[in-house]
Amino acid sequence: MPLSKRRRARIIRGVQYGVLVAAVVIFALVADWHQLRTAFFDVNVAKALFPDIITTALVNTVLYTLLGFGFGLALGLVLALMRLSSVPPYRWIAVTYIEFFRGIPALLVFIALGFGVPLAFEVALDMNVTVMLSLGLVGAAYMAETIRAGIQAVPKGQTEAARSLGMSHGRAMLSIVIPQAFRIVLPPLTNELILLTKDSSLVYLLGLSLGQFELANFGRDALNEHKSLTPILIAGLLYLVITLPLGQVVRRLEARTAKAR
Amino acid sequence: MTQDKAEQKAVEKAVQKETAKDAAPENSGDAKAIDVQGLHKAFGELEVLRGIDFSVARGEVVCIIGPSGSGKSTLLRCVNLLEEPSSGRVTVAGTEVTDPDVDIDLVRRRIGMVFQSFNLFPHLTVLENLTIAQRRVLRRDRAEADRIARVNLERVGLGEKEASYPAQLSGGQQQRVAIARALSMDPELMLFDEPTSALDPELVGDVLAVMRSLADEGMTMLVVTHEMSFAREVADRVVFMDGGVIVEEGIPERVVGDPQHERTRTFLARVLDPAAAEVGEVADTGPTGKRVDR
Numbered sequence A: 001m002p003l004s005k006r007r008r009a010r011i012i013r014g015v016q017y018g019v020l021v022a023a024v025v026i027f028a029l030v031a032d033w034h035q036l037r038t039a040f041f042d043v044n045v046a047k048a049l050f051p052d053i054i055t056t057a058l059v060n061t062v063l064y065t066l067l068g069f070g071f072g073l074a075l076g077l078v079l080a081l082m083r084l085s086s087v088p089p090y091r092w093i094a095v096t097y098i099e100f101f102r103g104i105p106a107l108l109v110f111i112a113l114g115f116g117v118p119l120a121f122e123v124a125l126d127m128n129v130t131v132m133l134s135l136g137l138v139g140a141a142y143m144a145e146t147i148r149a150g151i152q153a154v155p156k157g158q159t160e161a162a163r164s165l166g167m168s169h170g171r172a173m174l175s176i177v178i179p180q181a182f183r184i185v186l187p188p189l190t191n192e193l194i195l196l197t198k199d200s201s202l203v204y205l206l207g208l209s210l211g212q213f214e215l216a217n218f219g220r221d222a223l224n225e226h227k228s229l230t231p232i233l234i235a236g237l238l239y240l241v242i243t244l245p246l247g248q249v250v251r252r253l254e255a256r257t258a259k260a261r
Numbered sequence B: 001m002t003q004d005k006a007e008q009k010a011v012e013k014a015v016q017k018e019t020a021k022d023a024a025p026e027n028s029g030d031a032k033a034i035d036v037q038g039l040h041k042a043f044g045e046l047e048v049l050r051g052i053d054f055s056v057a058r059g060e061v062v063c064i065i066g067p068s069g070s071g072k073s074t075l076l077r078c079v080n081l082l083e084e085p086s087s088g089r090v091t092v093a094g095t096e097v098t099d100p101d102v103d104i105d106l107v108r109r110r111i112g113m114v115f116q117s118f119n120l121f122p123h124l125t126v127l128e129n130l131t132i133a134q135r136r137v138l139r140r141d142r143a144e145a146d147r148i149a150r151v152n153l154e155r156v157g158l159g160e161k162e163a164s165y166p167a168q169l170s171g172g173q174q175q176r177v178a179i180a181r182a183l184s185m186d187p188e189l190m191l192f193d194e195p196t197s198a199l200d201p202e203l204v205g206d207v208l209a210v211m212r213s214l215a216d217e218g219m220t221m222l223v224v225t226h227e228m229s230f231a232r233e234v235a236d237r238v239v240f241m242d243g244g245v246i247v248e249e250g251i252p253e254r255v256v257g258d259p260q261h262e263r264t265r266t267f268l269a270r271v272l273d274p275a276a277a278e279v280g281e282v283a284d285t286g287p288t289g290k291r292v293d294r
């Protein structure tokens, strides 16, 4: 054999690098840098976005996400406990809810709560409440399954030890099982928070007033005004400012639980 | 061991017990700590307990021995209703736990249980492991619960470990914490399910020493164990189970020293003979473990 396996792999990798570098160079030579710059990163447009894109849009994105997450987490915990209940109707309700809200687009829920409910019932829901419910109702379905898995991952011996000390079922859940379950599900729950951060952009559908703009809406509004992609780019980067550190947190937590085992 | 010597030892032990019992505060009426009558337990098709009658007197130490799968754990777990008996009566300290109207949480707080796998709460410190049920179940205030917890940690020789988490302790230490946790509820009796089976051999001694001192203090104990020397030296009575029934029971000198039944002899030969013990280990998970009646 003329080439060892390892040498061949090295050559193949070298070729890949070469092609990549060539592509970048060609792109750099051919591209119209001036037009690209004005389209994607116009300094003047960028300047005009600040500080509102932070003080209003970013803040609102975080606010909407946390509202949805908080409500979804609480409802998700209740659903998880119902799902594990020994009372069959509770289980049926939980399963139906979870399957329903996991199966339909979040967009539909926003439409239903943002427009459907006000039209059908002639009540105007507060914006924050609408957002909290829309994001939370869907998030709860996912979080319920996550939390249920976490609760089931706590060894049975824990419940038995708690019960044999005289704790009631509820007390054993509250003091012994749920705290351990949450440690187990912290990484997937953080992932859920990342998903919700992105889903919060659906709020733009609701027709917000200026002060209620979140990142996506703000970006879109500025796009119309400046005829430049810059606001979208910056809005995207600001999403990353939220989601990348959260992703880092997930990795840390996962590493920690891996070590604890 | 000659019959004479054996009897003498048994008498000595009984005397020791009596004095310990006199010293201990007198418990309510009934002299029986545990009374089991006609107990049956089936898991689906599998009949695990097939008519158990036996009782444990207050202050008595009873060891249950028997091959794997004979129903020892199930019997123990029926006493505090971790398993629901299929039929029969179980009475603990005068309360019938098989009565459907009984508040089992009230009964369980009077029964300490120690598991083979310790089952300490990993998210709590050692001290919190000992105080959580005292505070949430017995409603003791923090200072009182802490004080009682510390007394019991000292009792098992782990006073300096109160701030540690279970994962930071050796298996033997964890099991002693588990014993202290049970003791902190001031139980009237203690159940032990193979408390030393999950331990490295060099750690077994510490746990047995704690159990021995508990026995000397007059605690009522029902112990499932494979530690024959413990059964022989500490137990007032040994119960041999096989196939979901009690095959024989009596003072250790009789059951362990001079068994009447062939099944007991076979079992003891396997457990006691070091050469055969290895074979016994394998057999534990083997055919005897899967005793199925169809």
Ligand SMILES: Nc1ncnc2c1ncn2[C@@H]1O[C@H](COP(=O)(O)OP(=O)(O)OP(=O)(O)O)[C@@H](O)[C@H]1O
Residues within 6 Å of the ligand: B043, B046, B048, B066, B067, B068, B069, B070, B071, B072, B073, B074, B075, B289, B290, B291
């Ligand atoms: N929850 C359960 N569901 C079904 N079968 C069970 C259950 N618990 C125990 N068993 C079966 O009951 C039989 C007796 O089990 P048990 O744990 O009481 O035996 P044991 O004498 O304690 O054995 P070991 O010495 O191995 O602990 C075994 O065959 C076991 O497989």
Ligand SMILES: [Mg+2]
Residues within 6 Å of the ligand: B072, B073, B074, B193, B194
């Ligand atoms: Mg067992």
